[in-house]
Amino acid sequence: xxxxxxxxxxxxxxxxxxxxxxxxxxxxxxxxxxxxxxxxxxxxxxxxxxxxxxxxxxxxxxxxxxxxxxxxxxxxxxxxxxxxxxxxxxxxxxxxxxxxxxxxxxxxxxxxxxxxxxxxxxxxxxxxxxxxxxxxxxxxxxxxxxxxxxxxxxxxxxxxxxxxxxxxxxxxxxxxxxxxxxxxxxxxxxxxxxxxxxxxxxxxxxxxxxxxxxxxxxxxxxxxxxxxxxxxxxxxxxxxxxxxxxxxxxxxxxxxxxxxxxxxxxxxxxxxxxxxxxxxxxxxxxxxxxxxxxxxxxxxxxxxxxxxxxxxxxxxxxxxxxxxxxxxxxxxxxxxxxxxxxxxxxxxxxxxxxxxxxxxxxxxxxxxxxxxxxxxxxxxxxxxxxxxxxxxxxxxxxxxxxxxxxxxxxxxxxxxxxxxxxxxxxxxxxxxxxxxxxxxxxxxxxxxxxxx
Amino acid sequence: xxxxxxxxxxxxxxxxxxxxxxxxxxxxxxxxxxxxxxxxxxxxxxxxxxxxxxxxxxxxxxxxxxxxxxxxxxxxxxxxxxxxxxxxxxxxxxxxxxxxxxxxxxxxxxxxxxxxxxxxxxxxxxxxxxxxxxxxxxxxxxxxxxxxxxxxxxxxxxxxxxxxxxx
Numbered sequence: 001x002x003x004x005x006x007x008x009x010x011x012x013x014x015x016x017x018x019x020x021x022x023x024x025x026x027x028x029x030x031x032x033x034x035x036x037x038x039x040x041x042x043x044x045x046x047x048x049x050x051x052x053x054x055x056x057x058x059x060x061x062x063x064x065x066x067x068x069x070x071x072x073x074x075x076x077x078x079x080x081x082x083x084x085x086x087x088x089x090x091x092x093x094x095x096x097x098x099x100x101x102x103x104x105x106x107x108x109x110x111x112x113x114x115x116x117x118x119x120x121x122x123x124x125x126x127x128x129x130x131x132x133x134x135x136x137x138x139x140x141x142x143x144x145x146x147x148x149x150x151x152x153x154x155x156x157x158x159x160x161x162x163x164x165x166x167x168x169x170x171x172x173x174x175x176x177x178x179x180x181x182x183x184x185x186x187x188x189x190x191x192x193x194x195x196x197x198x199x200x201x202x203x204x205x206x207x208x209x210x211x212x213x214x215x216x217x218x219x220x221x222x223x224x225x226x227x228x229x230x231x232x233x234x235x236x237x238x239x240x241x242x243x244x245x246x247x248x249x250x251x252x253x254x255x256x257x258x259x260x261x262x263x264x265x266x267x268x269x270x271x272x273x274x275x276x277x278x279x280x281x282x283x284x285x286x287x288x289x290x291x292x293x294x295x296x297x298x299x300x301x302x303x304x305x306x307x308x309x310x311x312x313x314x315x316x317x318x319x320x321x322x323x324x325x326x327x328x329x330x331x332x333x334x335x336x337x338x339x340x341x342x343x344x345x346x347x348x349x350x351x352x353x354x355x356x357x358x359x360x361x362x363x364x365x366x367x368x369x370x371x372x373x374x375x376x377x378x379x380x381x382x383x384x385x386x387x388x389x390x391x392x393x394x395x396x397x398x399x400x401x402x403x404x405x406x407x408x409x410x411x412x413x414x415x416x417x418x419x420x421x422x423x424x425x426x427x428x429x430x431x432x433x434x435x436x437x438x439x440x441x442x443x444x445x446x447x448x449x450x451x452x
Numbered sequence: 453x454x455x456x457x458x459x460x461x462x463x464x465x466x467x468x469x470x471x472x473x474x475x476x477x478x479x480x481x482x483x484x485x486x487x488x489x490x491x492x493x494x495x496x497x498x499x500x501x502x503x504x505x506x507x508x509x510x511x512x513x514x515x516x517x518x519x520x521x522x523x524x525x526x527x528x529x530x531x532x533x534x535x536x537x538x539x540x541x542x543x544x545x546x547x548x549x550x551x552x553x554x555x556x557x558x559x560x561x562x563x564x565x566x567x568x569x570x571x572x573x574x575x576x577x578x579x580x581x582x583x584x585x586x587x588x589x590x591x592x593x594x595x596x597x598x599x600x601x602x603x604x605x606x607x608x609x610x611x612x613x614x615x616x617x618x619x
Contacts, residue, residue: 075474087541087580120472125487125525126581128594161472166483167524169579183479183515185522201477242585244543250585288542288580329584337546345542349579355522 001269003230005218005238006211007254010098016133018140021101027146029220033109034152037220042113046216048224050236055081055172055209056287056327058311061216067196068114069204077205078116079181080107080213082123083165083172087288087349088329091240092210094252096123096130099214100137106213107160108146109220114206117157122177125166134162169353173401174207175199176355187355188401211240231257235310239328241270245283246334248272261285261307261314262299265332278334281439282418285314286326288346289406291413292339293323319413338436339421343414344372350407361404364395368411375422378429385422389415456504462488466508478509482519485509486526495535496527524578532567532574534612537591538600540577543584552588553577555602559609572616573609 014020021027033042047062068076080103084092096103103121111119123130138160141147149157163181165171171180175189178200199205215237219227228236235257244250247265249272255264264270265280274280280295301307302321307314314325333342351365371388374380392408399405415422420440425432458466466485473480485505486497493501497520506513520526536556540549553575557563560573567574583589586598597608 084582085580088543088584090582090584090586093582118474124582125483125523126591159472163472163480164484164487165523166487166526167578168522180483181480182477183482183511183519185518201474244584244587245546250587252585284542331543331546331584333546342542342546345540345545349541352524352579 002254002256002259003238004254004256005222005227005230006095006102006214006240007099007252015099016097016101016137018101018137018144021099022144025221026101027105029217030105030108030146031152033220034112034154034156039113039115042109042216042220045219045224046113049219049227050224050234051212051215051219051227052234052236052311053209054211054215054239054328056086056289058325061208061212064196064208065110065114065206067194068206069197070115071204075118075201075203076114076116077200077203078107078111078114078119079174079177079200079205079207080119080121080210081172081174081177081207082121082127082210083177084127084210084327085124085169085172085353086327086329087346088244088284088331089242089287089327090244091242091252091328093127093130094242095210095214095240096127096134100134101141102214102217103134103210104137104141104146104160106216108141108151108158109216110206110208110213111158111160112156116206117159119158119160120181120200121160121162122171122181123162123164124171125164128164131162131164138162168355169349170355170401170403173403176401177207178205185355187357188403190400232308232310233312235312235325239309239325241309241328241330243271243330243332245330245332246275246278246337247332248275255309257308257310259309260299261309264309264330271330271332274332274334276334278336279439280332281335281337282333282339284323284329284331284333284410286324287329288331288349289402289409290324290326291319291322291409292342292417293413294417297321297417319409320416323413335439336436338376339414339418340372340376340425340432343411344369344376346410347372347407350403354403354407355401358399358401358404360395360398361407364391364404365407367391368407372411375425376432378425378433380422380426380429382423382426384426385415385419456493456498456500458488458492458508462492470509479511479515481509482511482516483523486516486520490526494530495533496530530567531576533572533616534592535574535576536608537576537578537581539579539581539583539587539589539591541580543580544587544589547587549588552590552600552602552605555605559605572612 051061052058171186176186180186195205301316347369351369356362392411395404396408421437469481470478502516506516588600589598
């Protein structure tokens with residue numbers, strides 16, 4: 001069994017409520033942080049831990065915190081990004097729904113370290129039942145003296161508020177989130193200035209993902225030096241992976257970042273193998289934005305090394321032969337799945353979610369959707385495949401925020417690794433409406449288990 | 453048409469929401485208050501409703517319109533009492549959401565974006581709702597309905613009809 005730091009107590013009945021959480025060691029880290037470590041001590045531990053942002057970008061959290069400007073008399077804000085919207089990702093929902101106090105404790109410690117007296121949890125609007133769970137946890141914590149004025153007699157004040165979004169993927173981008181929190185359309189801002197200098201209400205602001213902030217709790221509990229003993233190299237600690245698609249056991253798993261992709265997919269502790277004894281065709285390991293990999297490149301790198309569930313190993317080979325750990329949204333596709341159709345759903349998604357500010361993204365995502373629709377429905381031309389490649393290349397890097405890249409990468413990777421499947425669609429317009437292309441040369445290197 | 457006016461209880465809720473933000477930043481309350489308004493005034497935001505919210509928060513009406521039109525959860529025209537919002541993005545698609553959408557269409561006799569003649573059901577397709585491991589799925593009101601099958605869809609429809617009859 002892999003060691004756990006976040007979900008180790010998730011199975012305890014009643015852990016959603018304060019008394020159970022507290023009697024199982026909850027708020028010990030907060031006590032340690034506020035009474036013994038002080039803000040700088042907390043920052044040191046987080047830096048030592050090597051914690052990287054769990055929302056997708058993987059930026060070192062301690063470094064992000066150290067950028068926060070501290071002008072005299074200007075409030076600072078911590079904003080928790082709970083706008084979980086990257087297709088394939090549903091891990092933060094699990095944390096908030098089942099162990100809300102872990103997040104609240106993480107917010108308390110992190111706000112204390114940053115000197116923020118107000119903290120907003122921005123949660124996607126569709127998670128409409130979760131704000132009540134969080135607000136109940138906040139009320140319990142406040143009632144027990146963990147929030148409010150002069151917490152633990154340290155003179156530190158903190159209020160936490162929950163803000164619901166209203167359906168916009170783009171609000172997961174930190175500056176769009178801030179705009180939305182200010183009551184505006186979620187149009188990303190031009191950076192610089194970065195939120196650490198001018199964020200919410202033009203004040204210094206740190207925006208961190210739910211899982212990142214929850215991970216601060218075990219880091220303070222065991223210390224940064226112990227935390228780096230979990231995981232591998234620069235992929236320290238544990239990561240929540242939300243696994244979905246054609247697997248036997250979809251769900252949220254906490255993994256120590258030292259296991260192989262093969263173990264994650266096939267072991268009974270995690271995904272439990274491919275559903276219905278089918279063979280593995282492809283996988284998108286870190287949310288819909290990251291490159292899709294065919295089975296042969298997923299389990300081993302181009303160099304023939306075992307692919308591990310770490311930031312570095314999943315990125316090995318760059319975009320030519322690798323992918324990214326991203327948000328941990330792990331989407332598995334079996335031999336019956338159509339790459340063209342799957343890519344079309346993502347292109348439609350990004351077109352729907354583009355905020356419309358930058359023309360390469362606003363127009364380009366629409367074109368990609370239309371061209372993919374033509375190919376998928378038997379009306380494509382061979383030149384459409386090159387056209388698609390051309391469009392995605394012209395979006396990437398040419399937009400204010402990373403949504404453009406996020407829209408371009410899945411299309412690029414699909415063509416890069418599955419070009420023959422696109423060509424087959426074009427050459428066989430009628431047959432492609434009746435059956436899928438199947439596995440082809442990127443066959444599952446692991447033989448399918450014998451039928452029982 | 454009923455007058456657009458929050459109840460005393462809702463007005464107190466609005467005050468409580470505004471108090472979450474620093475002085476003078478009540479524009480931050482806009483999205484939460486639009487959620488309240490949509491709930492209170494028939495499940496959608498009419499121009500009257502948006503103007504009312506603007507006056508309440510001391511905003512220009514345009515500031516409310518531009519936000520209401522940006523976010524997918526705000527309905528700008530009337531919808532059925534029960535709105536089936538079925539996810540159709542990649543992970544749901546590979547788990548059979550296309551078949552579920554087709555099944556609902558056949559069962560209710562409506563297309564995507566349409567409402568049944570009795571005003572009871574609206575079918576909408578949506579993009580990823582963060583329930584990929586429990587696909588196929590839909591949002592129904594405040595909650596998610598997951599692991600959908602035709603049989604489960606039948607149950608949900610029956611449940612909604614029963615609720616509507618009871619009211």
